[in-house]
Every structure is written in C-alpha cells, then in structure tokens.
Amino acid sequence: MEKAIIVKNVVKKYKLYSDNKERILDLLMPKSYGEDFYALAGVSFEAEKGDVIGFVGTNGSGKSTLSNIVAGIVPETSGSVEVNGQVALIAVSAGLKADLTGRDNIELKLLMLGFSKQQIKELEPQIIEFSELGKFIDQPVKSYSSGMKSRLGFAISVNMDPDVLIIDEALSVGDKAFAEKSLEKMKEFKAQGKTMIFVSHSLGQMKRFCDKILWLEYGMVKDFGSVKEVLPKYEQFVNEFKKMSKEEKEKYKEEAMERQGEALLARV
Numbered sequence: 001m002e003k004a005i006i007v008k009n010v011v012k013k014y015k016l017y018s019d020n021k022e023r024i025l026d027l028l029m030p031k032s033y034g035e036d037f038y039a040l041a042g043v044s045f046e047a048e049k050g051d052v053i054g055f056v057g058t059n060g061s062g063k064s065t066l067s068n069i070v071a072g073i074v075p076e077t078s079g080s081v082e083v084n085g086q087v088a089l090i091a092v093s094a095g096l097k098a099d100l101t102g103r104d105n106i107e108l109k110l111l112m113l114g115f116s117k118q119q120i121k122e123l124e125p126q127i128i129e130f131s132e133l134g135k136f137i138d139q140p141v142k143s144y145s146s147g148m149k150s151r152l153g154f155a156i157s158v159n160m161d162p163d164v165l166i167i168d169e170a171l172s173v174g175d176k177a178f179a180e181k182s183l184e185k186m187k188e189f190k191a192q193g194k195t196m197i198f199v200s201h202s203l204g205q206m207k208r209f210c211d212k213i214l215w216l217e218y219g220m221v222k223d224f225g226s227v228k229e230v231l232p233k234y235e236q237f238v239n240e241f242k243k244m245s246k247e248e249k250e251k252y253k254e255e256a257m258e259r260q261g262e263a264l265l266a267r268v
C-alpha cells in the first residue's frame, strides 16, 4: 500500500508566558523565560492512500495542533512529517486574510498553491457558487460570520482537488444544509480514494465517515486502529470521564502528564 502520510515522533513545544515582559525577555536574553508546554509529546502514525482517519480526544489533547502540523501550517518542534501529494486544511478561517475580500482570498490561496491565472479564472465561479456567499464574496472577510468563513474555506479547499484533505471541525459551524452538502462532497472524495483526516467532537459523524481512529490524550497517542476497535473504547472513556469529580479529573490529568514526562525523557 502506498503511504499518504508518515508522522514520526512529532513533538510540539509551546512556551507559556505569565506576561508580555516574560515573552520579551525570552526573545532578548540568552536565559530561557516562560514555561515549556508540550501540546504533542512524540506522536507517530501512518495513513495509507485512501484512508479516512478521525482524530478524537478531549479538549486540548492536541488534535488541531497535529492537523495543523500535517497540513504544514504550524512547524513541529522535532520529529518528521511526510505527506505525499497536495494537502488542504479546512478549519474555521484557516489561512484567510481578514482584510481581503472573499474573492481576493480565493485568488491568493490558489496563486500560492501554484495555480495559473487561467486555472484560477476557471475555478473561481465554482468556488463562489459552492460557498453560497452571493454578493458577500466582494466584502472583506473580517465582516463574515464564522459560518461564512468556514463556507469560504471549505469551498476553496474542496474545489482545488487536493490529494490529502484535513477537515478540522469545519462542519460544526455552518448551517445544517451546508454541512450536508459538504458531507456529500467528502463522500465523493472518499469514493475517489482520497486520503482524509477528520477532526470532530461528533462521534456519529466519525462512525459514518471514518475508517480509522487516532485517539490523542494530552499530546500522546492513546490508541490507533479501526473505527470498530477504537471508537467504542473512546466512547466508554468519554462517558466515564464525564462522571468523574473535579478531583478525579485532576488526578487523571496528573497521571497522564507524568506519562507524558516519562515519554519525553525517554526520547533524550
């Protein structure tokens, strides 16, 4: 099987600063300021060509960070990411320039991806039609609602015919009719054998759409396998987690952070 995505040992470290002074000191001084925070602590997984993989995990587990790294939008701190083919990320307002109009954003995005002026001229009407933005297409994106931004982002990404498509919660913002239309488009892509990553809190959508599930927990892979195998385990965890008291949740987090520390130490 041909690999579409190979992610090896990816770590993403953020710096958390208590105030702006600390941030500036960290930039200017040789000594390190601020606290290290690991959004991803050594994540590995592979996608075969045509796989549809769902990322699940509680809030803050690293799903968006990982999808942004696979899409090449955020750099990894260490580890490696290989993507075969052109990748498109759909997330609310991902990569849209707020001061430009919807139309300018379409042109800019396609130009940056290497489309010719002629190709852009051909693609533009179908993108605008798909976005259902009507005359708003010539208004600056900063005047759009989050649903409108998501529609524009979705319309650009699906119409440029990518090899790998990453969809981060984009369907939860638009209205129901648009979400259905988008889901249809994604089914079409799936039938064409395109590789997709799908980030959503809707387990129903995951079940309907994905083949495999990557379960992230505090920046680590808790499980990776078929939907049938992993999703019931995740569902059970979510139900149990919801029932935990605040103290039990804290304890669970502490233990997971210890495992994270050990995993990071084992790497050095």
Ligand SMILES: Nc1ncnc2c1ncn2[C@@H]1O[C@H](COP(=O)(O)OP(=O)(O)OP(=O)(O)O)[C@@H](O)[C@H]1O
Pocket: 014, 015, 016, 037, 038, 039, 057, 058, 059, 060, 061, 062, 063, 064, 065, 066
């Ligand atoms: N730019 C940043 N600076 C500092 N911390 C960040 C940054 N971006 C993300 N994080 C932190 O990294 C962790 C992972 O965030 P991420 O958005 O990837 O999680 P998620 O699983 O997508 O969460 P959600 O389900 O809530 O969208 C979070 O604790 C978040 O606060």
